Amino acid sequence: MYRYDEHDLRLVQERARQFRDQVARRLSGALSEEEFRPLRLQNGLYIQLHAYMLRIAIPYGLLSSAQLRKLAHITRTYDRGYGHFTTRQNLQLNWVRLEDVPTILDELASVEMHAIQTSGNCVRNVTSDPFAGVARDEDVDPRPYCELLRQYSTFHPEFAYLPRKFKIAVTGSRHDRAAIAVHDIGLRAVRDATGGIGFEVFVGGGQGRTPVLATCIRTFLPERHLLSYTEAILRVYNQLGRRDNIYKARIKILLNELGAAELTRRVEEEHARIADDEGLVLTDDEIQRVARHFEPAVYEQLEASPTIDGLVLGKDRTLARWVEANVVGHRTPGYAIVQISLKSERLPPGDATHAQLDAVADLADRYSFGRAVVTHRQNLVLTDVKISDLAALHADLARVELASPNVGRVTDIVACPGLDYCDLANARSIPVAQDVAARLRSLETEQDLGPITLNISGCINACGHHHVGNLGILGIDKLGEEFYQLTLGGDHTETAAIGKILGPSFAATEIAGAVERAVRAYLALRTDRSETFLAVVRRVGPAPFKEAVYGAHSTPTQRTAA
Amino acid sequence: MAATRLQFLVSASRLSDGGVVYLHRDRRWVESFDEGWRHDDAASRDGELVFAKSDEAHVCNAHVVEVGVAEDGALRLSARERFRREGAAKVRVRLGYERPADH
Ligand code: SF4
Numbered sequence: 001m002y003r004y005d006e007h008d009l010r011l012v013q014e015r016a017r018q019f020r021d022q023v024a025r026r027l028s029g030a031l032s033e034e035e036f037r038p039l040r041l042q043n044g045l046y047i048q049l050h051a052y053m054l055r056i057a058i059p060y061g062l063l064s065s066a067q068l069r070k071l072a073h074i075t076r077t078y079d080r081g082y083g084h085f086t087t088r089q090n091l092q093l094n095w096v097r098l099e100d101v102p103t104i105l106d107e108l109a110s111v112e113m114h115a116i117q118t119s120g121n122c123v124r125n126v127t128s129d130p131f132a133g134v135a136r137d138e139d140v141d142p143r144p145y146c147e148l149l150r151q152y153s154t155f156h157p158e159f160a161y162l163p164r165k166f167k168i169a170v171t172g173s174r175h176d177r178a179a180i181a182v183h184d185i186g187l188r189a190v191r192d193a194t195g196g197i198g199f200e201v202f203v204g205g206g207q208g209r210t211p212v213l214a215t216c217i218r219t220f221l222p223e224r225h226l227l228s229y230t231e232a233i234l235r236v237y238n239q240l241g242r243r244d245n246i247y248k249a250r251i252k253i254l255l256n257e258l259g260a261a262e263l264t265r266r267v268e269e270e271h272a273r274i275a276d277d278e279g280l281v282l283t284d285d286e287i288q289r290v291a292r293h294f295e296p297a298v299y300e301q302l303e304a305s306p307t308i309d310g311l312v313l314g315k316d317r318t319l320a321r322w323v324e325a326n327v328v329g330h331r332t333p334g335y336a337i338v339q340i341s342l343k344s345e346r347l348p349p350g351d352a353t354h355a356q357l358d359a360v361a362d363l364a365d366r367y368s369f370g371r372a373v374v375t376h377r378q379n380l381v382l383t384d385v386k387i388s389d390l391a392a393l394h395a396d397l398a399r400v401e402l403a404s405p406n407v408g409r410v411t412d413i414v415a416c417p418g419l420d421y422c423d424l425a426n427a428r429s430i431p432v433a434q435d436v437a438a439r440l441r442s443l444e445t446e447q448d449l450g451p452i453t454l455n456i457s458g459c460i461n462a463c464g465h466h467h468v469g470n471l472g473i474l475g476i477d478k479l480g481e482e483f484y485q486l487t488l489g490g491d492h493t494e495t496a497a498i499g500k501i502l503g504p505s506f507a508a509t510e511i512a513g514a515v516e517r518a519v520r521a522y523l524a525l526r527t528d529r530s531e532t533f534l535a536v537v538r539r540v541g542p543a544p545f546k547e548a549v550y551g552a553h554s555t556p557t558q559r560t561a562a
Numbered sequence: 563m564a565a566t567r568l569q570f571l572v573s574a575s576r577l578s579d580g581g582v583v584y585l586h587r588d589r590r591w592v593e594s595f596d597e598g599w600r601h602d603d604a605a606s607r608d609g610e611l612v613f614a615k616s617d618e619a620h621v622c623n624a625h626v627v628e629v630g631v632a633e634d635g636a637l638r639l640s641a642r643e644r645f646r647r648e649g650a651a652k653v654r655v656r657l658g659y660e661r662p663a664d665h
Contacts, residue, residue, distance in 0.1 A: 027577070047622065049642070049646055050649070095579075098578055419642070
């Protein structure tokens with residue numbers, strides 16, 4: 001993985017030192033809150049409902065075991081013993097004290113981490129495919145490009161005050177595990193007929209109150225122009241994006257107002273001016289310098305047996321279920337990609353305790369070259385596990401409540417912090433996730449539901465990505481009461497779609513039942529077990545689901561709460 | 563529950579840890595909603611809000627909380643203020659893995 005050079009290190013150390021001084025000045029009264037607020041936000045420090053929240057950047061989700069241990073130590077020492085992984089592959093601490101934050105930043109800097117640009121109207125943490133570098137369907141490893149974008153966008157003076165926050169995702173695989181269609185810029189690294197690397201460039205995707213799928217504005221951008229083209233897009237957005245209305249400030253609105261053709265024309269025009277600027281052209285040397293940090297692990301030549309399929313068919317049914325749901329084929333024979341579910345019966349989605357973070361660090365060292373990756377579905381991945389180690393790893397994970405066999409299943413629920421923590425929330429997400437999971441856990445086991453994504457957001461900001469869940473739940477406020485809207489048919493992959501609202505919203509006590517009725521409708525409608533939830537929705541449309549969800553169960557609450 | 567009258571509290575986030583606090587009648591910041599000064603009229607509320615906003619050594623995000631009071635004394639708050647009133651989110655404590663606050 002990428003190791004900081006002297007320049008990177010100095011950058012994060014200096015930033016921590018500056019923030020120590022800024023906090024001291026705030027506490028002494030030398031800085032007002034108005035003056036201090038932008039400074040703390042530039043270091044990822046928010047004030048939430050009950051406490052400060054610090055958002056720590058995890059570039060493209062990649063963590064070393066040393067970093068995991070440091071995060072465990074920080075949650076144990078300065079917080080209340082756990083952290084929350086987010087849909088941007090970051091980690092949030094919910095209970096930090098202001099005076100401790102500079103020390104936390106020092107601790108993070110000691111393992112090449114920081115909280116820079118995890119807030120504010122700037123380019124946020126670049127996200128990517130959690131299977132990058134090992135996926136069987138990968139054409140190009142996206143991580144060097146993510147790292148180049150990270151370096152390019154960190155403290156970029158021109159883009160520190162964009163009209164609004166700006167999110168970039170990069171994949172290099174045919175199957176999109178990075179949700180590039182719902183990013184301000186989504187990049188898919190591809191190869192042309194000669195093997196040359198370039199990017200399909202998508203612009204103007206996003207969620208929030210106006211969900212939009214990104215539009216492709218370039219089908220093949222040669223890799224050397226990655227930074228100059230990104231700069232051209234950012235410049236056009238910076239100049240023309242609306243600053244008069246926060247709800248219309250994202251690039252998706254600009255794209256809609258200008259039209260894709262005009263936005264593309266302006267980007268191309270700007271790009272033509274800067275394409276050959278020395279500082280922006282990516283030379284082969286520079287790409288290779290960064291790519292060397294991501295060279296494949298030194299894999300052993302392994303026997304053809306055991307196989308993943310063999311374990312799925314094996315006698316140990318607990319292990320078999322876990323392997324079937326959580327383990328994915330690796331490009332290297334004898335190895336597997338292991339997804340660690342952070343959706344157990346006890347913990348809210350995306351949470352990991354300090355003991356679990358330490359445990360994952362140990363397991364990463366023992367089984368997977370000391371690395372783990374955070375996914376945008378709030379799980380962790382060990383990318384390089386020998387198939388012969390899977391049974392032992394499973395047993396080790398079970399000891400720390402990390403062996404839930406549900407990745408990609410309906411109880412693998414993505415949920416934002418919601419009204420338990422978030423200052424902007426309308427409704428709780430965590431208890432809803434727990435109610436739904438409790439209700440569906442046995443159904444999932446008994447009926448082999450197959451892949452279903454369920455996402456919950458506590459407000460229209462959509463941090464829980466509810467728009468792209470096969471089933472989405474959005475918390476809304478009705479005269480001070482929590483209600484929940486159900487959407488159907490969303491998809492974050494290469495067949496991306498925005499879910500459609502199914503009908504009137506439900507009270508908090510009713511939403512889990514509504515989800516269960518939708519899932520039971522799927523069971524009744526599927527032709528066989530190979531037909532997924534999403535495939536059924538696309539085949540039959542919303543009507544049968546609507547009937548199942550509202551039909552006989554419609555109540556006065558539902559009708560009045562539309 | 564029909565709210566028959568409106569009252570107002572001044573609330574804020576504590577500077578040191580972001581904790582929820584309410585302004586007491588004697589201009590102390592207290593954690594208990596019940597100890598906060600409930601104003602009946604806008605003039606006294608606004609006066610205290612001016613003080614709260616200026617007390618930057620102790621708090622930030624000073625704001626007014628509207629409280630609907632029914633005839634039987636029951637209180638109605640926005641969902642956000644209900645959660646702030648209930649105190650630190652309990653969900654993880656209930657689940658048994660959040661260390662209690664030691665600060
Ligand atoms: S979706 Fe809303 S409630 Fe959830 S974390 Fe984002 S802003 Fe907060």
